[in-house]
């Protein structure tokens with residue numbers, strides 16, 4: 308392999324480490340025309356299946372990856388493994404996205420995860436203090452009775468031994484003394500770096516304002532942190548000619564969301580069949596904005612099939628990749644249902660069915 312891929316993908320533009328990582332994948336693929344089928348959901352690891360997609364064939368890849376928040380499907384990953392997955396998936400996109408096409412990554416801007424290495428947050432939660440005993444009271448009692456232990460000091464002051472401990476050490480630790488602390492990590496920079504290293508350029512970003520997760524947020528009352536109520540859509544561009552067609556949306560749609568940086572629509576409220584679906588509005592808008600009818604849209608973390616159903620509804624082709632067999636079945640079901648819905652809404656289908664029924 309000479310580094311220049313048959314369809315214009317130039318391996319030599321990438322960093323030496325990425326070249327090393329990708330060389331065997333694309334060497335294997337050279338001359339191979341047995342690509343992943345379109346309008347299908349494929350079961351497997353995105354890292355292995357993406358190199359089997361036809362080079363320069365994807366107008367838009369839109370997906371939401373595992374967020375490293377302890378869901379069942381990511382339980383096997385540590386933070387390094389999670390980064391390797393996302394970086395590996397992004398780098399494998401560059402050869403398959405069309406020149407002028409897009410990669411759109413929906414992700415919460417912060418990751419929140421348990422980190423045993425993080426120092427404990429010494430939260431002194433004023434509203435939770437039940438005893439009026441102050442630190443000064445404790446210190447004074449200890450000076451007067453240097454031979455007293457913590458229990459005796461507590462008895463003397465008429466409070467609990469934990470209160471004495473808290474007043475002295477301020478260690479009212481969120482989540483308990485033995486639990487690891489909750490670490491917050493901003494991920495936009497990581498995602499951008501991986502995309503730039505792969506050869507993409509940052510094109511745009513939108514904010515999706517979702518339902519505020521009050522009920523999940525103990526830290527709304529135990530810290531100064533904000534509740535989780537928005538996510539990002541980071542959009543990356545592969546150099547090439549990009550058609551700009553303002554007729555893709557109506558004038559009202561351009562005004563309401565096409566040209567707007569903030570998109571507001573509710574989260575999926577019934578996650579009964581999949582733990583982390585995004586609302587159909589998210590891939591639908593992205594598809595309508597960035598592609599034409601007949602284009603191919605990819606989602607390599609397909610989950611329940613939301614992107615595939617949106618693509619069908621918008622008259623686009625799709626390729627879906629999903630690791631979990633149950634989710635693959637769910638996504639295939641979503642594809643069948645959406646195809647039927649579309650068929651039922653076409654006048655010819657209605658006429659034919661009437662004729663069959665008669």
Ligand SMILES: C[S@@+](CC[C@H](N)C(=O)[O-])C[C@H]1O[C@@H](n2cnc3c(N)ncnc32)[C@H](O)[C@@H]1O
Nearest residue numbers: 352353372380583584585608610611613629630
């Ligand atoms: C955030 S969910 C996507 C949900 C999807 N947008 C929906 O609306 O249903 C991430 C999905 O990625 C899948 N996944 C995790 N690791 C994967 C991998 N290495 N390759 C392919 N899919 C993977 C998970 O099983 C999960 O369904």
